[in-house]
Amino acid sequence: MATTDLRRPDSFYNASVAVDLAPTPPLEGASRADVCIVGGGVTGCSAALHLAERGYRVVLLEASEIGYGASGRSGGQILPGLGCDIDVIEKSLGLERARDVWEMSRESVRLTERLIRRHEIPCDLAWGYLNAAVKPRQVRELRHFQERMASRYDYPSMTLLEGDALHERVVTDAYPAALHDAEGGHLHPLNYTLGLARAAQRAGAILHEQSAVVNIARGQPARVATARGEVTADFVVVATNAYLGGLLPELGGRIMRAANYIVATEPLSEDQVARVLPRNDALSDANFVLDYYRLSGDRRLLYGGEVSYDGREPRALEARMDAKIARLFPVLEGIRIDYRWGGDVAITLNRAPDFGRLDGNLFYAQGYSGHGMSLAGLAGKLLGDTIAGQAERFDVFAAMPHREFPGGRWLRKPLLVLATNFYKLRDRL
Secondary structure, eight states: OOOOOOOOOSOHHHHTOOOOOOOOOOOOEEEEEEEEEEOOSHHHHHHHHHHHHTTOOEEEEOSSSTTOSGGGTSOOEEOSSOSSOHHHHHHHHOHHHHHHHHHHHHHHHHHHHHHHHHTTOOSOOEEEEEEEESSHHHHHHHHHHHHHHHHHSOOOOEEEEOHHHHHTTOOOSSOSEEEEEEEEEEOOHHHHHHHHHHHHHHTTOEEESSOOEEEEEOSSSEEEEESSEEEEEEEEEEOOGGGOTTSSHHHHTTOEEEEEEEEEESOOOHHHHHTTOTTOOEEEESSSSOOEEEEOTTSOEEEEEEEESSSSOOTTHHHHHHHHHHHHOGGGTTOOEEEEEEEEEEEOTTSSOEEEEETTTEEEEEOOTTOOTTHHHHHHHHHHHHHTTOOHHHHHHHTSOOOOOTTHHHHHHHHHHHHHHHHHHHHTO
16 A cells, blocks of 8 residues: 555646645654544545534544545546446345335435535536436436336336437437436536545544555554654544555455546537536436546536556547547537546446445445545445444445455456446447
8 A cells, every 4th residue: 555645637627626735744654533534535534524513532544645536537527326327226125125225315415515514615516417328228228217216215206208308408319318316417527535534534533645655553542653753543444445455355356446537628618508407407328338527617518438447648638538529519610628637436346335344443434435525425324323332334335245246356346347248239229
């Protein structure tokens, strides 16, 4: 986990930071805390905030800068649900527990809004989400999903849109239909993450950037070491997600890093906005290897997609993404791209999040599988509740069984690439 001085990548988000933190110097020497949190993304910052508000002495260690990982680079969509289909949860935990998980995912979106309002976080929160079919087969699947969620999960917030009703929200002929979810939305993810960190500081949490953890000596208490300091703590929360490295070897095989890429155009004119996303919805398509996009607060189109599991940028990435934008929205053909960036998320084998505890006083949350922008905030709250002795809801997630990716250390990535290529082929059918 040792690292050099790391900074957030050049991105639209990093160029439009609107939240200042109190000083976050690297950890030096010995420190004592009730809870030591490893990782300064949404999970870690939310946990720090909720624990500090309960009166715990909290020290958070971030290897680089707050929001360095997916929390500060993502598409910024905040959605009910998980990275997997709800059927995965239902088959593993039963309908009653699956309903609990679904309701907690809805709660995560409401929690996001409450935190933004309460702590006055300037992150361009907006509402409306479209899950768009690309093929006729997917229209049938979306209709079935809508009916199933309404009947089995008491979730009536989705409306199937076609024709003119769909074109009122996204002006393209690429989609035969889409599910509109009134409870979904989008925000500036880095400002949101920094806003949580600022709120945690104001509640009393101590944050250290450029403080990569090199070892966790488990025990009662535990000792969390960096290159230049050590925190002794009664509890430890590991919230590193895709950046776990070898810190907890027993968990490493249960997640894989997947890179995704986003571009930000120049700001659109009012006419262009009216011919692209006139209602300011976020959108993702229904493919397994999906594309997604939305408008920023200053009306840029933020378009994301592609995927890489081997650490290499996909071939002809820039040309392919630019061509996708032009095909969807001819009005934007030739538009200037001001920013391009990528980042890693952690996926699990079944795409369900992986929460749990080790050794009684070491907790973790990881593997949001591209669906963590709001759920990670709830994870931080549940981690705080659990450390305070209220573990029932955290344990619902922790009961979800997880297996390691097949193939071991050397074959894991090639096998995942092979499986992904199969789903890419299926997306075309």
